[in-house]
Amino acid sequence: xxxxxxxxxxxLAVAALVVACMPFYASPYHMQLASIAMIAAMFALSLxxxxxxxxxxxxxxxxxxxxxxxxxYLLGRTLGRPPSILVSLPASAAVAGIAAALIGPFxxxxxxxxxxxxxxxxxxxxxxxxxxxxxGGGADGVFIQRPDLGFALxxxxxxxxxxxxxxxxxxxxxxxxxxxxxxxxxxxxxGIRANEDRMRAMGHNVxxxxxxxxxxxxxxxxxxxxxxxxxxxxxNPELLGWHRSAEALLIVLLGGIGALHGPILGxxxxxxxxxxxxxxxxxxxxxxxxxxxAAVLLLRRGLAGLRFAR
Amino acid sequence: xQLAGLFAQVLNGLQYGLLLFLISSGLTLIFGVMRVxxxxxxxxxxxxxxxxxxxxxxxxxxWLALPAAVAGGALFGAALEYTxxxxxxxxxxxxxxxxxxxLILLFEEARSALVDNQFHSVAIPAMLDFSVRVTAxxxxxxxxxxxxxxxxxxxALMFIGVERTRVGSAIxxxxxxxxxxxxxxxxxxxxxxxxxxxxxxxxxxxxxxxAPLQSVYPGMGDGFLIISxxxxxxxxxxxxxxxxxxALLIGLIDTLGQAYxxxxxxxxxxxxxAAVLLFRPAGLFAKG
Numbered sequence: 014x015x016x017x018x019x020x021x022x023x024x025l026a027v028a029a030l031v032v033a034c035m036p037f038y039a040s041p042y043h044m045q046l047a048s049i050a051m052i053a054a055m056f057a058l059s060l061x062x063x064x065x066x067x068x069x070x071x072x073x074x075x076x077x078x079x080x081x082x083x084x085x086y087l088l089g090r091t092l093g094r095p096p097s098i099l100v101s102l103p104a105s106a107a108v109a110g111i112a113a114a115l116i117g118p119f120x121x122x123x124x125x126x127x128x129x130x131x132x133x134x135x136x137x138x139x140x141x142x143x144x145x146x147x148x149g150g151g152a153d154g155v156f157i158q159r160p161d162l163g164f165a166l167x168x169x170x171x172x173x174x175x176x177x178x179x180x181x182x183x184x185x186x187x188x189x190x191x192x193x194x195x196x197x198x199x200x201x202x203x204g205i206r207a208n209e210d211r212m213r214a215m216g217h218n219v220x221x222x223x224x225x226x227x228x229x230x231x232x233x234x235x236x237x238x239x240x241x242x243x244x245x246x247x248x249n250p251e252l253l254g255w256h257r258s259a260e261a262l263l264i265v266l267l268g269g270i271g272a273l274h275g276p277i278l279g280x281x282x283x284x285x286x287x288x289x290x291x292x293x294x295x296x297x298x299x300x301x302x303x304x305x306x307a308a309v310l311l312l313r314r315g316l317a318g319l320r321f322a323r
Numbered sequence: 324x325q326l327a328g329l330f331a332q333v334l335n336g337l338q339y340g341l342l343l344f345l346i347s348s349g350l351t352l353i354f355g356v357m358r359v360x361x362x363x364x365x366x367x368x369x370x371x372x373x374x375x376x377x378x379x380x381x382x383x384x385x386w387l388a389l390p391a392a393v394a395g396g397a398l399f400g401a402a403l404e405y406t407x408x409x410x411x412x413x414x415x416x417x418x419x420x421x422x423x424x425x426l427i428l429l430f431e432e433a434r435s436a437l438v439d440n441q442f443h444s445v446a447i448p449a450m451l452d453f454s455v456r457v458t459a460x461x462x463x464x465x466x467x468x469x470x471x472x473x474x475x476x477x478x479a480l481m482f483i484g485v486e487r488t489r490v491g492s493a494i495x496x497x498x499x500x501x502x503x504x505x506x507x508x509x510x511x512x513x514x515x516x517x518x519x520x521x522x523x524x525x526x527x528x529x530x531x532x533x534a535p536l537q538s539v540y541p542g543m544g545d546g547f548l549i550i551s552x553x554x555x556x557x558x559x560x561x562x563x564x565x566x567x568x569x570a571l572l573i574g575l576i577d578t579l580g581q582a583y584x585x586x587x588x589x590x591x592x593x594x595x596x597a598a599v600l601l602f603r604p605a606g607l608f609a610k611g
Contacts, residue, residue, distance in 0.1 A: 070416045119597045122604045126360055126560065129416060130552040131600060137549045138593040145589050255549075259362075259424040266421060296436070302428035309414075309421045 016194055016273045025187070025274060032180055036173035044176045045244075050284035051179040052241050055186055056257075057264040057276030059233035062190060064262070065270050066199070067226050068206035070129055072258045073116060073136035077231040079253030080112050080139065081105035081238025083149050086248050089158040098160040102182075102239055109235020110228050112139070117227040121220055124209075136255050144250040154249025157242060175244050182240055183277070186233060190273060193229075202226055260301075267308050327461035332582045333575065338467050340574020341474030345529035347551040347558070347566045348481060349522025355498040355561025356518045359408050360416060362423035365548025366430040367523050371396065371530025372539045373434060376445050385448045385535060389473075392531035393524045400523025404516045412515070431541065440541050445534040470532050477528070478567060485563055494518060498561050550577070553592055557599050559606020568608050 017025060032051075035044050056078055063069040084105040088096040096104070120131045143149040166174060193199050201222050204212040213219045242248055251257070260283075268279025283304075290300030350364050374395060375388035407426075411419050446452075447466045454462035485491040497504045497514050504511050530544075537543075554573050558565030573592055580588030599607050 064417060070420060072420070119600045122600050123556075125416060126354060126358075127556060127604075129360060129420065130556050131596070134549060134553050134556070134593055134596055138590055141589040146586075256424075259420065262417060263421055263424070266417060270417065296432055298428040298432040298435075302425040302432065305421050305425035305428070309411075309418045309425070 015271055016191055021274065022191075025277070029180060029184055033177060035176060041172040044172045046284060046288060048172075048176050048179045048244050050281045051176075051183045052237055052244065053261075053264060053284060054277045054280035055179075055183050055237035055240060056234055057261045057268070057280050058183075058186055058190060058273075059230045059237060060258075060261045061265050061270075061273065061276045062193075062202075062226055062230045062233070064265050065273070065275070066194070066202040066206065067223055069223065069227070070262065071120075071132040071227075071230075072129055072255045072262075073113075073120070073132035073139075074230065074234050074261055075255060075257035076136035076139040076253045077109040077113055077234035078238040078241070078257065079143065079248075079250070080109045081235030082242040082248045082252050083143065083238075084108045084235070085160055085239055085242040086150065086155060086157040089160075095158040095161045098162050098178075098243070101160040102236065105235045105239035105242075106232040107235075109238065110232030113228045113231025114224070117224045117231075121223050121227065133255055133258075136253065136258060140250055140253040140255070143253055149248070149250065152250055154247060154251075156247050159243055159246050160239075179240055179244070182236065186236065187274070187277065190233075194273060198222065198225070263305050263308065267312065327458065328582075330457075330461060331463060332579055334463060334467065334471070336575035336578035337571060338471050338474070338574070339578050340571040341471060341478065342529050342533055343547070343550060343554055343574055344478060344567050344570035345474060345525045345532075346547055347554040347570055348478075348563055349525040350551050351555045351558065351561055351563070351566045352485075352494070352518050353522045354555075356494055356501075357408070357412055357515050359412055360419045360423065361408075361522075362420060362548065363426035363430065364423075364522070364526055364551065365544030365546075366427050367396065367400075367526040367544070368530040368533075368547050369434065369539075369542075369544035370399075370430060371527030372445075372534040372543060373438060373530075374527065375531035375534040376443050376539045377438070379445050379534075385445065385531070388531045388534075389528065392527040396524035396527030397520040399527075400520040401516050403523065404519035408519060409512070409515065427544075434541065442538050442540045444538040447535045466535060470536070473532060477525070481525075481563060490514075490517070550592070553596050556596055557607050559608050562606065562608060565606055565608035569606075572607075 032047055035047060039047075056074070059077075060071065060074045063071050063074075082105070085096070085101050088101050088104055116132075116135045120128060120135060123131050144152050149155070162174065162178070194202075201212060201217050204215075204217070205219055205222065209219055238252065241252070264279040264283050265276055266279070267282055268275030268277065286304055287297075287300070290297060290304075294300060346364065346368055350361065353359055353361055353364075371392045374392055375385060378388040378391055379385050403426075407422065411422055447464075451464075451466040451469050453465050455465050455468060456462045483491075485494060493504060493509050493514055494517075496507075496509075497511055501511055504514070529547075550573060554566055554569045557573065558567070558569030573595075576591055576595065577588065580591045584591075
């Protein structure tokens with residue numbers, strides 16, 4: 014996986030600045046759209062660590078995303094008041110990370126096709142837990158209390174504040190992954206994608222590295238889910254469904270599997286395409302299906318294949 | 324009386340398991356021979372069910388729907404393989420996942436445009452709309468017995484076809500080593516089209532058979548897709564016999580679980596799958 018060069022990172026920083034200034038020039042609707050795109054970017058970034066990092070195509074990622082979102086609900090219900098974001102954000106990451114640590118050892122006994130099927134099945138198992146039992150408020154979803162940001166929000170200030178919070182979390186997540194991919198751990202991960210047997214022969218504990226990546230990716234997906242819960246104040250079991258994992262894979266592919274910043278480009282492109290589709294037809298799945306077909310048939314390198322980094 | 328209930332649940336479980344076998348045997352064959360992941364396999368099941376609904380509505384009977392599902396499925400599968408899946412054989416799993424996800428979305432959209440988004444029940448054929456009295460206090464639906472019989476017949480045909488015929492041995496060889504099959508002068512591409520057509524026909528037949536039992540509704544293939552994956556993992560990839568026993572096992576566990584321990588039933592099969600992965604990662608019924 015390529016990481017953006019200094020120039021690429023500067024361009025990303027400029028883009029972040031453009032988003033950060035949205036409260037001065039954009040409508041609340043467009044700010045919400047940007048927030049949606051940034052949450053999708055976080056979610057896809059977490060998946061990119063697996064797909065672009067070690068070449069693990071997981072369909073359980075949405076389950077960790079959903080667990081992160083439901084953690085906010087369960088915390089609020091247990092406490093009887095909105096949890097502070099300083100509590101709920103780490104809690105979401107921890108719950109999703111622990112779930113990944115429990116599922117990972119089983120899923121990682123398999124590779125390729127089997128890995129896909131087992132992650133799909135375990136993800137759906139979690140989906141059914143929230144869909145079929147009363148633990149998460151039932152199949153139709155529930156409205157939740159938003160985490161407390163530490164200051165009072167009005168209806169008008171809410172959208173820009175959430176926008177900036179999402180931007181901060183996304184930037185932190187990107188920076189953390191950029192750093193991670195430059196450590197030995199990152200190199201080993203890339204080595205596994207290129208040739209797993211060789212990395213094993215070199216004496217690396219391949220399974221442990223893959224498990225670590227799986228857990229980190231799960232925790233990051235949990236953070237993305239937490240931000241979704243903060244923005245929407247609503248959770249439902251569909252958040253855990255594998256269709257959302259597939260969407261995240263599409264974003265990763267759209268942005269380019271080979272680049273760390275790909276998911277960010279992909280998420281904005283995907284959100285814009287969805288918005289455009291909504292404006293011309295009621296049939297969302299038709300638009301989405303055709304976009305995916307076009308992406309897998311035509312856009313092999315993704316948007317990051319456009320020169321942005323080497 | 325208790326015993327009669329248990330007996331009925333066991334029969335239901337076997338019948339559900341056999342339907343699962345029709346779906347998962349196609350899945351396991353397609354992957355075994357072509358190395359292609361088909362997430363749209365559940366949607367093919369759905370299409371079969373809706374075909375049965377539509378034909379039963381037009382002709383007033385389900386009987387035409389079963390051969391139509393098999394024939395239509397074979398043609399549709401061959402067309403899909405010829406136009407799309409052939410190009411994705413050598414591609415990465417990610418591309419295959421996304422291609423088949425796109426197909427799911429397009430199939431669902433087509434279903435919504437052609438029919439609607441409601442639940443529809445499909446009538447059991449009048450000829451079989453009665454119960455067979457097994458003992459004094461236990462009777463069982465004749466249609467379910469017919470489904471059991473049809474599925475067992477298809478399973479037997481599958482075994483004979485794969486294990487006892489020349490084409491079957493070519494299929495088994497292709498699953499082992501595709502290039503070797505090419506070298507032997509067998510056209511692997513035609514084999515792929517055949518396998519995909521058979522897999523699609525089986526999934527659509529299962530859908531048509533299941534339509535009267537559980538009505539047709541949007542997204543009905545999704546649950547079957549996931550369970551079929553569990554069956555393939557437990558049975559061992561590419562193994563018809565493994566898929567058969569695993570499907571029966573899952574069918575029984577799921578049905579008996581729903582009936583007697585509903586709280587745990589949703590997760591029971593996944594726990595079983597985790598245990599299989601832990602102790603027999605190649606599948607419960609894999610050789611060696």
